[in-house]
Amino acid sequence: MNGPTTTFCKAGEGRSGFEIAAVERHVSLLHELASDLTGKLVVCIFHEGQPGTITHHRVGDVDGTIAAIMAHANTPGANVYMPLCVMRADLPRGKKGTEADIVAVLALVAPTQARSVKCRSSQAM
Structure with a gap:
């Protein structure tokens, strides 16, 4: 099954940059998923x-x-990283956060061989 793909960068003719429509869709989706949570998203x-x-x-x-x-x-060589999680609201400025700062995870992880993967749960999820 092939799902939709999202391209964030413009290609061709030496142009750099991000496709604003793709960025808008992705960012809007993350904010929507986090809408009932208190915290912050990190870029x-x-x-x-x-x-x-x-x-x-x-x-x-x-x-x-x-x-x-x-x-x-x-910006030449710029790489954007936006974790798929909500961080605590009082995360200090300029910090990307650690596992201990996570309020909720917005990603889906579904191992196909659950017996070989150790999972743990958290009240934050």
């Missing part, structure tokens, strides 16, 4: 050979999240 932009930029966005701040990503659309 990390890493650059080849340079320190990264980390921004925090309260759940529901779709426009601010998109703006943070699109600010780097034409």
